[in-house]
Amino acid sequence: MNNFKILAINSGSSSLKFKLYDMPAGNICVGGIVERIGSSEAQFSINDKTKTVPIENHENAVKCLLEELLEQNFINQLNEIVGVGHRVAHGGEFFKKSTVVKEKELEKIEQLGELAPLHNPVNAMGIKVFSEILPQSIQVAVFDTAFHQTIPSYNYLYPLPYSLYQKYKIRKYGFHGTSHQYVSQKAAKVMDLNFKESSFITCHLGNGASICCIKNGKSLDTSMGFTPTDGLMMGTRCGSIDPMILPFLQKNLYLSVDEVEHIINNESGLLGISGISNDFRDVQISAEKGNPLSKISIKMFVKRISEYILSYASELKRIDGIIFTAGIGEHSAYVRREICKQLACIGVRLNSRKNRKNEKIISSENSEVKVLVIPTDEELVIAKDTYKLVHNLVKV
The missing domain is CATH 3.30.420.40 (ATPase, nucleotide binding domain)
Structure with a gap:
């Protein structure tokens, strides 16, 4: 198996949480968060060390992050990051599992922003920024809703006219799927x-x-x-x-x-x-x-x-x-x-x-x-x- 660096990203409206992994071993190289994006006093924390820097937008946050990874020798060159995985809140019925994101997929994620207005738009923004700054890296969306695609219809349907589900896909989707999946798998191992x-x-x-x-x-x-x-x-x-x-x-x-x-x-x-x-x-x-x-x-x-x-x-x-x-x-x-x-x-x-x-x-x-x-x-x-x-x- 090939060994290379994977960057896991969780974009918020004014934050960017990240962890760099050496895969497939799953070892964390470094992790941190950029907070208060859009402020002249943004907080950039990496390996529990925090500094205050001006960060105008998410693009600046990504550039700042990558510069820090290079400067502290977590990577020697940007093309070492072969994949960037993004947490995306809502996949609707369109995305039933994690997927490589290209233009068509990004458009759909943005459209689903209507169902998760606090999350999908900033998740999509994170994907766009990394696509532009790391064009050689493959962008992947990992959906909070994917784990819940196994919920049976008697649990995911609402007692509304069925035509509303057929036309507008009004149903239960569920969220935090990656968390529920991870902790239940971990608990099974513990037990x-x-x-x-x-x-x-x-x-x-x-x-x-x-x-x-x-x-x-x-x-x-x-x-x-x-x-x-x-x-x-x-x-x-x-x-x-x-x-x-x-x-x-x-x-x-x-x-x-x-x-x-x-x-x-x-x-x-x-x-x-x-x-x-x-x-x-x-x-x-x-x-x-x-x-x-x-x-x-x-x-x-x-x-x-x-x-x-x-x-x-x-x-x-x-x-x-x-x-x-x-x-x-x-x-x-x-x-x-x-x-x-x-x-x-x-x-x-x-x-x-x-x-x-x-x-x-x-x-x-x-x-x-x-x-x-x-x-x-x-x-x-x-x-x-x-x-x-x-x-x-x-x-x-």
Whole structure:
């Protein structure tokens, strides 16, 4: 097998997260993030060292990143990077797996921006910039929705007129697929299980949050839907609500569609209820100081997660493990404890000491269901998928 460098990219509206891998071994050469793109005081972090630099746009961010890789000898020349894998939020029904991106594919990713307006446009922008600056590298899109393509129609269809699905493809797509796939595969290894015969409930809990029901190694159901706004209460997103609230707001507050969309995506969730922050850590501190709305927002957050887990437990019949991952899932022993209290009815029991220490398996010996904390690594999934697609196309 050929050995070469793969760059895994996660583009945000004002950020660019990256990891450079030596593939196929999967060894990380370097990783970091460029934040506050568009500012004269952008933050460029690489290998835990941060410097403040002016970065006008994503093109400047990419140039700055590549210059740093050359300067610090992580690469000797740009053509060592033979593939760039990009996280793309929404693949619709058009993209069922990771794919090499050319003009036609890029156009489709941009069109799907209507379904993921906070994500697809900046994902597409990242692909464009790298295509221009690294024309010799193969660009690959790795879709958050791909893992969920195995969800059966009775779970992905909405109870709307079927003609709306036929004409507009209105259905559940699901997101965070690379994360759900990675942590469930990792958990199967930890538990010495055959992944293709395993059943997990994975909880990706961060500023964006979703839960996935995995049976025999395949996504059976997930909480996010047509867009990433559906499902759980999140940092700024409302999650599932009575749909008639939206026309009510439009009629009574004379709001436009864009204004309502802004409320449900940017002003709701933990931020909307607590009035403090979209960051769970800030809300928890506020709750500990006695802020009643912060306390309520945490109870709502925990309740909705628990309800999804219990509904998926009934769908699976047998659960090999419940997995917590992402920022809150990996680091908040408090959230895990509060959720698992609600799961006592299905035999979940935590080991308090292991939970506080964020150990891999945090359930007690007498727990009927294993509970695990598995750090996610979406970038590694991106790098692996990219390598699979490009290693036969590149002559080294």
